Amino acid sequence: MKGGLPQVFTLCSVILLVASVAGAADIFLDWNVSFDWNIRPVLFRQPVITINGMFPGPLINSTTNDMIHVNIFNNIDEPLLMTWNGIQQRLNSWQDGVSGTNCPIKPGRNWTYEFQVKDQIGSFFYFPSTNFQRAAGGFGPLRVNNRDVILVPFPKPEAEFDLLIGDWHSIPYKDVRGILANKHMRLSPALYILINGKAPYNNVWGGEYESLKVEHGKTYRLRISNVGNALSFNFRIQNHQMILVETEGSYTDQIVLDSLDVHVGQSYSVLFTANQQESDYYIVASPTQIDTRNYPNINGVAVLHYANSNTQLSGPLPPGPDQLDRVFSINQAKSIRWNLTTGAARPNPQGTFNVTNVTISQTFILHGSEAELGDRRCYTINNVSYLTLSTPLKLADYFVNGSGVYQLDAFPTNSVNQEAALGTSVVTGNHKGWIELVFKNDLDVMDSWHLDGFGFYVVGFGDGEWNPASRETYNLYNPVVRSTVQVYPGGWTAVYAYLDNPGMWNLRSQRLENWYLGEEMYVRVHDNDLNPAKERPPPENLLLCGIFAPKGSPPAPAPAVSSAPALSPLGDW
Structure with missing residues (x-):
């Protein structure tokens, strides 16, 4: 079908789709994505992106192998893409919802995403992926539960709570974009951390706070996600210990924690038992790995409320580790290991799949840094x-083999350009090969990295420069598998991934400012066999844009211009 626009789809592809969902449920959702100026999570009035009037958006509660159909109506004033953070989109990068794979949904239009949560379990979230829109909301929780035939490696909790936590700016997101576009201005850290879109407890402007109601003696599961823009946070519950059980699709060795560092884009599940005196207790998410001591009130604060409690919260917040204690954070990261004895999406123990003796076919050493290009930072x-094109790479790859749109493998995967440059970076990932990715953070702030379509085996952390001898420090026995991994300032993180999922896959910083200003690239994993069992064909409702836009289509709308007053270079401060 290459060389022309798709007209019909083969019977075998339809049969494939039916077979792929046999024994699983279809989940149909209609979402209206809109601005709401009446929700005021902080003191200042600003547009919040809601889904069906909800902020955060509704829970997608699915089970392994379910097919999810999300019909999104775009009622905001600029194009929209929705991505499914950590959902691997097996054989189907057409539904990934990033600029390299999909045409956006234009204002006033709708489009249906259809994807399968195949061979996955765990805690994830979704969010709008372009135009810095995640800073305005539009995110929500996504669960993938075990099939009934596969045991969960802990007793069924009394209830589960989704906690979407992240830093929040006090100015409209379009004005934040204006700051980022000016190399003479700097975006200050956000002054607020929201928990489920709600203000901290006992805030001075009277905003609603989050409260979790529990019964004495019962055990609960918290699914915690960092949906923020930039800040890592340390999570803790006053007087209660937690047991770590899962992260982004992997069951972990169950370790007892007083607090947990969660970095941008990451998700965890913890268990806790309401075993303290019946009272109210603080739930706290405070910034970590950044010095905010001059601004001590940047904390997300919610309430753990025992059902029979008559005692309101008072006193100071429970302390966590020192904000700048790098050793604590790294040691905790290294202690998070795969549970090798339990099944997850399949009955096979996770330890059936290991990286002890794999053969690495590619190594990419990727430095994340900052530069100036002309009048922009x-x-x-x-x-x-990264230079984002009007034509999605996946469309170009399918119709014209990328010709005239991008140049494959022009990006340096193991060296650093002498001069900063713009480029649409697309590299080959060897299909069914093992790749070693070394993320080097040349910045003085935390970074985190994510590869759509795959899970990372997190094999190593280190300070300074990585070199081949660093492999001697790797944990190849039971590294945890997850979709987003942190990289400490001045340090490196090494991961392995098995590239068995054909498609055009986004590799990016999850830190929103970094991503928005170019810290991303694409990995093309290709199989020449056009059998749809290897990779699905384009969907019947495929959107076309860029050089493939239908003739006579109106041009894309210009970005909306905010009417808010100009801001000083100090941003939020």
């Missing part, structure tokens, strides 16, 4: 800042 990978 940008973030780069190996000194190349």
Whole structure:
């Protein structure tokens, strides 16, 4: 079908789709995505992106192998893409919802995403992926539960709570974009951390706070996600210990924690038992790995409320580890290991799949850093800042083999350009090969990285420069598998991934400013066999844009211009 636009789809592809969902449920959702100026999570009035009037958006509660159909009506004033953070989109990067794979949904239009949560379990979230929109909301929780035939490696909790936690700016997101576009201005850290879109407890402007109601003696599961823009946070519950059980699709060795560091884009599940005196207790998410001591009130604060409690909260917040204690944070990260004895999406124990003796076919050493290009500031990978095209790479790959749109493998995967440059970075990932990715953070702030379509085996952390001898420090026995991994300032993180999922896959910083200003690239994993069992064909409702836009289509709308007053270079402060 290459060389022309799709007209019909083969019977075998339809049969494949039916077979792929046999024994699983279809989940149909209609979402209206809109601005709401009446929700005021902080003191200042600003547009919040809601889904069906909800902020955060509704829970997608699915089970392994379910097919999810999300019909999204775009009622905001600019194009919209929705991505499913950590959902691997097996054989189907057409539904990934990032600029390299999909045409956006234009204002006033709708489009239906259809994807399968195949061979996955765990805690994830979704969010709008372009135009810095995640800073305005539009995110929500996504659960993938075990099939009944596969045991969960802990007793069924009394209830589960989704906690979407993240830093929040006090100015409209379009004005934040204006700050980022000016190399003479700097975006200050956000002054607020929201928990489920709600203000901290006992805030001075009277905003609603989050409260979790529990019964004495019962055990509960918290699914915690960092949906913020930039800040890592340390999570803790006053006087209660937690047991770590899962992260982004992997069951972990169950370790007891007083607090947990959660970095941008990451999700965890913890268990806790309401075993304290019946009272109210603080739930706290405070910034970590950044010095905010001059601004001590940047905390997300919710309430753990025992059902028979008559005692209101008072006193100071429970302390966590020192904000700048790098050793604590790294040691905790290294202690998070795969549970090798339990099944997850399949009955096979997770330890059936290991990286002890794999053969690495590719190594990419990727430096995340900052640069200036003309009148703009940008973030780069190996000194190349990503240039987003009007034509999605996946469309170009399918119709014209990328010709005239992008150049494959022009990006330096193991060296750093001498001069900063713009480029549409697309590299080959060897199909069914093992890749080693070394993320080097040349910045003085935390970074985190995510590869759509795959899970990472997190094999190593280190300070300074990585070199081949660093492999001697890797944990190849039971590294946890997850979709987003943190990289400490001045340090490196090494991961392995098995590239068995054909498609065009986004590799990016999850830190929103970095991503928005160019710290991303694409990995093309290709199989020449056009059998749809290898990779699904384009969906029947495929949107076309860029050089493939239907003739006579109106041009894309210009970005909306905010009427808010100009801001000083100090941003939020």
